Amino acid sequence: MRVILESKVRAKPNLPIEAEAIIPRNFLKGTDLLVYEGNKERTLSELFWIFVEGTAVSPENIEVILKGDTSRIKRVGEYMDTGSIVIEGDIGMHCGNFMSGGTIEIRGNADSWLGREMRGGTILCRGNASHYCATGYRGEKKGMQGGKVEVFGSTGDFCAEYLAGGTVHIHGSAGDFPGVEMRGGELIIEGDATRPCGNMKSGSCVILGTVHDMLPTFEKTRQRVLPEWKITADVYKGDVANRGKGTLCVRS
Amino acid sequence: MSSSLVWYIREFARAEWIKKFLFAKTAPLVTPTHFRGFPEPTGKTCTHALFCMMACPAPGAIEVVHAGDGWMPKIHKGHCIRCGLCVEVCPNGVLKSGRIRETMGREGTSLLFSFRIAIDKDLCTGCGNCCTACPVNKQADAQMGAGGHSSNDDVIMRVQEGDIVVIHEDKCTGCKTCEVSCPNGAIRIARILEGYQQPVQEGLQ
Amino acid sequence: MTEIWVKNACVIDPLNHINGEIMDIAIRDGRIVESVSDRADVIDAQRCLTLPGGIDSHTHVSGTKVNFGRYMSPEDMRAGRTKRKGKMHVTSGYYVPTTFGNSYRYSAMGYTTLLEGAMAPLEARHTHEEFTATPHQDMMANTLFDGNWAVMDAVREKDVRKTAAVVAWTLKAARGYGIKLTNPGGTEAWGFGEDLTGIHEMVPHFAVTPAEIITTMMRANELLKLPHSVHLHCNNLGKPGNYQTTLETFDIVPDLNPDRQTLYATHVQFHAYGGGTWKNICSKAEEITSSVNSRPQIVMDMGQIMFGRTMTMTADGPMEFNLHCLHHNKWSNHDVELETGSGIIPVTYSKKSAVNCIMWAIGLELALLTKNPYQCLLETDNPNGAPFVKYPEIIGLLMSKRYRDEECATLHPETEKRTSLCALERELNWHDIAVMTRAGQAKALGIVNQGKGHLGIGAEADIAIYPIRTDSVDPAREYRKVVEGFQKTRYTIKRGRVVSRDGDIIVDGANATFWVDAMVPEDLKMENDPEFIKRFEQFYTVRMSNYPVQDVYLPRGRRIETEVFT
Amino acid sequence: MIIHDVICPFCGCLCDDLELECEGGKIIKVQNGCALAESTFMTDTRLPAPIRRTESGWEEISYNEAIKETAEILQGADRPLLYGWSSTHGEAQSVGVHIAELIGAVIDNTSTVCHGPSILAIQEVGHPGCTLGQVKNRADVIIYWGCNPIEAHPRHMSRYTTYATGFFVPDAQRERTVIVVDTRRTDTAGIADEFVQIEHGGDYAVLSALRAIVRGKASVIPAKVAGVSKEQLIRIAEICKTAKFGAIFFGLGLTMSRGKYKNIRNAIELTDELNRHTKFVISPLRGHGNVYGSNEVFTWMTGYPFAVDFARGIAFYNPGETTAVDILRRGECDAALIVASDPGANFPRAAAAHLAKIPTVVIDPHVNATTALARIHIPCTAAGIDAAGTAYRMDGVPIRLKKVIDRGYPDDAEILKKIYDRLNGGKGP
Known part of the structure; x- marks a missing residue:
């Protein structure tokens, strides 16, 4: 089954929409869902043109497609466990929060907190992702714990903060402090990064581009060839400010 | 080179010279009475x-x-x-x-000490560092020393209307603690030393 | 004039020797009376369990450190969020809920009176501000004296009268209720990062020992005729082998008051550990309870822990730092000048941890081994051992051996070897529970004559009606029903008004704050003591005139005046 | 008439020992206060009555009219923002929270632009702190990091730290070592025993290096970290480790420079590490008088210290998303109520510009830069001058601000209550 949601033109286009209801499983019972626009509750049909093609008996066969201006829609795919969502344009904050299964594909850019506290599943972002990509919540000890986030563009600051499990793969560059407070999982940045892995406890990070402002508290141990990336890298252990035992590989 | 060396040895090995060197008498060193010695x-x-x-x-x-x-x-x-x-x-x-x-x-002469406390009101922010740090203030008013609130008028200076006001300049001992503690250089202590003459003082006898 | 007629109530009121009688209760203008007119609102209790309003004699719900616990835990605020509904404000949080969250949930459980366990006098104003935002319970605050310089000076001079005078002045300034000592002397030592290891060790710079502080304060407390006794959090909390310190402390408690205990020892579970390290920690509940059983002058509370996430917060700063060094999570510390310390860290009690399982068992052992339920009250030191919403589960555990056995089966295997819980057959009855959550608490706090903790004529009409039929429920087998029943009252009546029905708050609260104005002879008044004033103005960072809590902070303050001593 | 022990509401120090001389409803003399206190009490210019912007300029309106229109603006909004709260008392703040809860607004305080990052760091690692009296009575090492108390908190050093006689530090000036860390040589640096000059944005690296050194990992540290020599870092670490009681105070130089809350987090973790050797505490130097109070009030009522979003009925918090500057910059909000602060002066231009586009109401005793962006300005009492109420000092000590004169203005809490009543259909909170 395929559900196409095309956003309507709104009087106040900057108002955020909170649409955690948009997950494939919910469309099994119809499209009568509630979302918030600002501080008002709205039905899905007040904000979207809804087209449904085909039928489905189980949620894993449901594909949700978002079209139009979706850059202010938050929480799409929150707690999603199966099925797939395709966003043709940009998407607002908190896309794929707590996601545990299924696939989200974003053809445009993603706003902050993409895949926050994710547990499983896959997020593909064809454009750039903003700050706090694949991270956790304020005060919480663990961020993303499983699954995969792949960003084909670049990300903002604090990418993969508190990463505890799963894989984060950035094809472009990451901003300031990628992998800060990392305690597990894998972070791959093909482009450049600034001050990576501050205060990391555990986990591993590979940076293929240039590292700016490398922190003084990483201990260089040896050089290693990384066959999957066809490079030789310096391997650092750290963060020693923090009894850390993480691995940071930077192209030699 | 070698000839000059020999010449030197000869010249200074003369008994006459050695005798003069060892036994010549000069007047002993005396500190002149007008001279000021170490205290x-x-x-x-x-x-x-x-x-x-x-x-x-x-x-x-x-x-x-x-x-x-x-x-x-x-x-x-x-x-x-x-x-x-x-x-x-x-x-x-x-x-x-x-x-x-x-x-x-x-x-009957003596030296008289006094201090002038000069405050630049443009620089002073009234932070009270000087008043709190001042050891005379601390003595005169323990509360002042413990946080800048004066409980009496015995202090040298205190904050008034956003600036430092000097109340008892006469109590200043010139230690300059205030100068050191002022972040803006708003306070300066000038030392004034005056000589004067008066009938003989007993303490100086 | 408001009147309520509660009929068909199955009343357990231990202080009036009523145990399960079906009777009616008449309420007029907030008090229980003989009878009411026929215009009274009628509540049919349908033979359900009806108890005096619940009392919590040691909880942390308001004040600096509780609020700091909230401040530093946005992650907890995601749990327990409710929207505004009728008279109810928005609430957030599970183990450190907002003030309204605390108040509503306590109310839903039938609790109408709370004692905030620790209030630093310097920050008392904060506690009282939060009290007014905790609207459905009458509040009291124990005032911290453990590291109070003026107290330690008076103790060093062995001057009980002066100690009493300092206590009286401070209680009045803080609008406090009773004396709280948290790790006496240890919090002062923590000012320089140290701790004390026993009750006979000298407090650095002050030349007094915790034992001297405790004994002098007990005498001062009785000299002042305070309603509550000294409320003590013993030294060495949470250290393996600390039961000896606890026993030593119990040994120095004289019996000074015929009406109530002389010492209230709080969260004794945390003070009943044998062994020497975390590896060989074991229960010493038997030793502790046998000491308490032979000393009517001591009342303790359980300090039960329950499994799950929570937040520990106490004035015992050094203990929290030690705990932090084990957990490596976030740690807050807040020492209060000339008075006390405090620390806050989040913890998770896990069934996988042998230590946590043993702690869990010790709390229950204490309650089951104490012969007189008036001497062991039901508490979790909320939220230290567990948030108070776990009380119903604890009641279930105490009333059902089967429930305990089922739980024990899921615990770390060491629990059975190092505690005797599994061997205890005792199952508490409804009356025992009523004592441990009402009558005993009121008696220990000295508020029975304020009309608390009982349902006699003239008592405050604080009543909880639970959806439990004691005649048909067998708590030993149907413990689930007990737990559910205690989670949500059918009616909670506070001072003659129905405040909560089936868990929903239906009116705006109008709590009162009890505080003690202890009288001292004219010549002992600290506000006239030049030395005291001088020291205050020098070493505090607020002026003495700005220190006392103004009356405006207690819009419904209830002043309890004591008799002046000679 | 002389009023003793008056509290200055200007900065987070809340000095409570001022003496004010009043005559005929006017303050004529301020004793003991710094220059900032002096101007707080002495220059107090206010609007005579509420004003409303019209096509042709401003017109005076009555309080009732102003309140009615404010309520209407808020009632109709889809994403109202209530911002400010730092220069007023707790009583007004709590009414503010009730309004936000009632209308589904976002409520935020000035922490957003000052110590918000400190709060985020505290939420990650906690806060080993104490009241200022502990520092005064015990500290022998004092570190000012990225702050210049001389300008922002003039009496901090004389009342609470460096110069004040403490119980265990009788000869304060000689017994205390003062270390100043900053990117430039500030006034405060001029009176420091040790000045550490860091390159811009290098705080995080320096803090990490210090942590590693304290942990005995000096061998890993390169010869120079962000412009600071390894020798100096080792010396500083040694001073800290051998202190009897150390106190770190930090300011906007640390919170608002590159890395923001991670800098603070690192400083807190350094403090934590130092506590394994001696006693160490850390505290933010809070700015506006009662900004800490707004954090406290928000926390006990909503669970969060700032940036609380009630749009969905429940309280939601996520700085970066629910903070005032971000909401304005994204152009989300469609009505704003600004109480006791001046975002017009200290918000980024894009954010301030949005305030001018939407109906903005200001409730503030004084005309300020935000007035220029507003539709309505309602003058009120100034907490601590002509209104009494609760304020929290930077270390969490609550103090009751005094009402020293009466100028006939309504209290902002009163105005807010009336707005609340209108919004709630005439029923109180």
Whole structure:
């Protein structure tokens, strides 16, 4: 089954929409869902043109497609466990929060907190992702714990903060402090990064581009060839400010 | 080269020269009476007034240090220029040097110390660092020393209407703690040393 | 004039020797009376369990450190969020809920009176501000004296009268209720990062020992005729082998008051550990309870822990730092000048941890081994051992051996070897529970004559009606029903008004704050003591005139005046 | 008339020992206060009555009219923002929270632009702190990091730290070592025993290096970290480790420079590490008088210290998303109520510009830069001058601000209550 949601033109286009209801499983019972626009509750049909093609008996066969201006829609795919969502344009904050299964594909850019506290599943972002990509919540000890986030563009600051499990793969560059407070999982940045892995406890990070402002508290141990990336890298252990035992590989 | 060396040895090995070198007599060194010597203790009790330190023009020449239960000035001879100001200024006659004390006693002269506290109101932010840090304030009003609230009028200065106001300039001992603690350089202590003559004072005898 | 007629109530009121009688209760203007007119609102209790309003004699719900617990835990605020509904404000949080969250949930459980366990006098104003935002319970605050310089000076001079005078002045300034000692002396030592290891060790710089502080304060407390006794959090909390310190402390408690205990020892579970390290820690509940059983002058509370996430917060700063060094999670510390310390860290009690399982068992052992339920009250030291919403589960555990056995089966295997819980057959009855959550608490706090903890004529009409039929429920087998029943009252009546029905708050609260104005002879008044004033103005960072809590902070303050001593 | 022990509401120090001389409803003399206190009390210019912007300029309106219109603006909004709260008392703040809860607004305080990052760091690692009296009575090492108390908190050093006689530090000035860390040589640096000059944005690296050194990992540290020599870092670490009681105070130089809350987090973790050797505490130097109070009030009522979003009925918090500057910059909000603060002066231009586009109401005793962006300005009392109420000092000590004169203005809490009543259909909170 395929559900196409095309956003309507709104009087106040900057108002955020909170649409955690948009997950494939919910469309099994119809499209009568509630979302918030600002501080008002709205039905899905007040904000979207809804087209449904085909039928489905189980949620894993449901594909949700978002079209139009979706850059202010938050929480799409929150707690999603199966099925797939395709966003043709940009998407607002908190896309794929707590996601545990299924696939989200974003053809445009993603706003902050993409895949926050994710547990499983896959997020593909064809454009750039903003700050706090694949991270956790304020005060919480663990961020993303499983699954995969792949960003084909670049990300903002604090990418993969508190990463505890799963894989984060950035094809472009990451901003300031990628992998800060990392305690597990894998972070791959093909482009450049600034001050990576501050205060990391555990986990591993590979940076293929240039590292700016490398922190003084990483201990260089040896050089290693990384066959999957066809490079030789310096391997650092750290963060020693923090009894850390993480691995940071930077192209030699 | 070698010939000149031999010449030298010959020249200085002459008995006449050696004799002159060893036995020649010159007049003994005597300190002239008008000369001011290094200050020495007179045995009187130092009250830690620190006038000596403040009057001394040579940096690091005199220091008042702990001596047993009390205090005593200590002269650092390499720095002392023997001007004798410390002897003249001491209110308790702790130091002497040459004839300074006799002369002062005979002629009834002495040195008078006072301080001027100058506050630049444009620079002063009224932070009160100086008032709290000032050791005289701390003595006069423990509350002032513990956080800047004055409970009496015995303090040298306090904050009033956003600026420092000096109440008892006469109490200033010139320690300059306030200068050091002022972040803006808004406070300056000027030392005023005046000589004057008056009938013989008993303390100076 | 408001009147309520509660009929068909199955009343357990231990202080009036009523145990399960079906009777009616008449309420007029907030008090229980003989009878009411026929215009009274009628509540049919349908033979359900009806108890005096619940009392919590040691909880942390308001004040600096509780609020700091909230401040530093946005992650907890995601749990327990409710929207505004009728008279109810928005709430957030599970183990450190907002003030309204605390108040509503306590109310839903039938609790109408709370004692905030620790209030630093310097920050008392904060506690009282939060009290007014905790609207459905009458509040009291124990005032911290453990590291109070003026107290330690008076103790050093062995001057009980002066100690009493300092206590009286401070209680009045803080609008406090009773004396709280948290790790006495240890919090002062923590000012320089140290702790004390026993009750006979000298407090650095002050030349007094915790034992001296405790004994002098007990005498001062009785001299002042305060309603509550000294409320003590013993030294060495949470250290393996600390039961000896606890026993030593119990040994120095005289019996000074015929009406109530002389010492209230709080969260004793945390003070009943044998062994020497975390590896060989074991229960010493038997030793502790045998000491308490032979000393009527001591009342303790359980300090039960329950499994799950929570937040520990106490004035015992050094203990929290030690705990932090084990957990490596976030740690807050807040020492209060001249008075006390405090620390806050989040913890998770896990069934996988042998230590946590043993702690869990010790709390229950204490309650089951104490012969007189008036001497062991039901508490979790909320939220230290567990948030108070776990009380119903604890009641279930105490009433059902089967429930305990089922739980024990899921615990770390060491629990059975190092505690005797599994061997205890005792199952508490409804009356015991009523004592441990009402009558005993009121008696220990000295508020029975304020009309608390009982349902006699003239008592405050604080009543909880639970959806439990004691005649048909067998708590030993149907413990689930007991737990559910205690989670939500059918009616909670506070001072003659129905405030909560089936868990929903239906009116705006109007709590009162009890505080003690202890009288001292004219010549002992600290506000006239020049030395005291001088010291205050020098070493505190607020002026003495700005220190006392103004009356405006207690819009419904209830002042309890004591008799002046000679 | 002389009023003793008056509290200055200007900065987070809340000095409570001022003496004010009043005559005929006017303050004529301020004793003990710094220059900032002096101007707080002495220059107090206010609007005579509420004003409303019209096509042709401003017109005076009555309080009732102003309140009615404010309520209407808020009632109709889809994403109202209530911002400010730092220069007023707790009583007004709590009414503010009730309004936000009632209308589904976002409520935020000035922490957003000052110590918000400190709060985020505290939420990650906690806060080993104490009241200022502990520092005064015990500290022998004091570190000012990225702050210049001389300018922002003039009496901090004389009342609470460096110069004040403490119980265990009788000769304060000699017994205390003062270390100043900053990117430039500030006034405060001028009176420091040790000045550490860091390159811009290098705080995080320096803090990490210090942590590693304290942990005995000096061998890993390169010869120079962000412009600071390894020797100096080792010396500083040694001073800290051998202190009897150390206190770190930090300011906007640390919170608002590159790395923001991670800098603070690192400083807190350094403090934590130092506590394994001696006693160490850390505290933010809070700015506006009662900004800490707004954090406290928000926390006990909503669970969060700032940036609380009630749009969905429940309280939601996520700085970066629900903070005032971000909401304005994204152009989300469609009505704003600004109480006791001046975002017009200290918000980024894009954010301030949005305030001018939407109906903005200002409730503030004084005309300020935000007035220029507003539709309505309602003058009120100034907490601590002509209104009494609760304020929290930077270390969490609650103090009751005094009402020293009466100027006939309504209290902002009163105005807010009336707005609340209108919004709630005439029923109180």
